[in-house]
Amino acid sequence: MSKTLGGFTLNVVAAKFTDSQIILLHGQPGTGKTTFIKLLAGVKYPDTIQGNIPCLSVSYKPQIIRPSQFHSVRALFKNLNCSLFEDPCFVSTVTEPLEILPLMDKRTTNLLDSQLQRDADIYLIDEPTASLDQVERDTASQVIKRFIQRFKRTALVIEHNHEVASYLADKVIVFEGTPSVNCVANPPIQRNEVPRYIYLINEPTASINHVQLIQHTKKAAFVIEHNLEVASYPAHSVIVFEGTPLVDCFANPHLNEP
Template structure:
C-alpha cells in the first residue's frame, strides 16, 4: 500500500480550471518530484494534500485512511522559509511542537536534540536575519520535519539559493531523508534538480494540470549520455 495516494483530484479556482483528475502516489521513504510549467497548479495540489483547501473532486489517502480536507497529518514547506524574525532559530523550530500542545520548555528541549543533526547547533540563539540563505532553509526544513516527520511536501524550497548552495542543500536533504526515512514530495522547475533528487518524477501538463508522464529513475547513477537523453526527453514533454 502506498504511504500517500492522491486519487483523481480536480479543482477549479474562481473560474480557472486548475487541476484535472490528478492521481499520484508516494511510497514509504521515497523521494518523488513534480515538474511542470509555472502556474499549472502544483502548489494548489499541495494545498489540497495538506488539507488547507478542499478538492472539487477526488480524495487524499494516507496509509489507507481518507485525509481529504483534514490538516495536521503532513508537513508542508512553501518557497519562502517563513521564519519569524523576532524569534531565535530554536524558538522558530519549536513552534510545531508547541502547536501540538507540548509545553514550551519541553518543546525547546526536543528541538535542541535535532539542531546538531541539521547543522544548526551553533546557531540556536541566532535570529533568522543573522543566518545565510542555506542555513535559514535548514531551519525551515527542521521546523517542517518536527510538524510531521514521515511525509514532507516541499514547494521549491531551494529556488532562491545560489547554484553552489543549492547543490550542497541537495546532498544534505538526501542524507537527511536516508537518515530519518521520510517520504518527500518535492516541486521544482529545475530538471537537473529533479534528476538529482528523485526516485520518481511526475511530469505535469500546463493548466489544467494532468499527469503527462511518470518517470522511474534507476537506483544506479545515470551515465552522462543517459542523463542528457532523459533531460532532453523531459524538456520535449514539457514543451508539447
C-alpha cells in the same frame, strides 16, 4: 481529487507512495504543481475527492517563507517540541551540514529565505534551493536526500534546477495538459520513464553522456557551452546570436556546423 481556481482546473489521479522516497513534481509553469502541493498541505481544499486519504502529518515549505512570530531559532525548535532535533543522527545529517548551530540565537525575522527552510511523515517542498548559491544548493540537496532515506520519510518536491531535480528524484509525477486551463497530475513513475522530447542543457560538464543519450533516444537538444572544444563535439548545427550585448540582439536561424 480535483480543484478549480478561476479558469484553471487540476485533476489528480489517485496513486500510492512509500516512505524513504522523494517524488519530483514535473511539468510546465501553470500546470498546477504548487496548487497540488497546497491541496496536500491543507492550504487549499479540493472540490472533489475520490477514495480515502490517509491521515498523515505534513510539513509544508512554500516558495517564500515569512516567519509569523518573533522567535529565535532556538525557541522555534523548542516550540516544535520534537525530540528529533536532539537525535545524533539528525544532527550529523541535517544540523551540521546546513550550519544551523551558528543561527540558533538569531531571530527568525532576521533570517534569509535560504535560512528558513518541522518533523512530519510527508514533506512538501516548493523550490527548496531557489534562494541558495551553488555550494549551498549542493549541500541542501544532499541533506534532503539523506534525511528522507535515513529517517524513512516521504518528500514531494518542486525543483526547477535540473541538476538538483535529477539528483533528488526517486520517482516523478508528470503534470500534463494546457497550462493555466486544464491539467492532470499523473501517478508517480520511475525517473527514467519521464517522457522528454527536447533537452535544454545549460553548460554541460559531461556533454558526451548527453550526446549519447540524445542520439540513442532520437531526441533534440539545445545546448549552451562556452568551452569551444566541448561545443565542437556534440554540435550538429549552430544558432548564432548577434548584436550589441545587453542592448539589442537576435538569434539567427540554425546553420549546419562548418
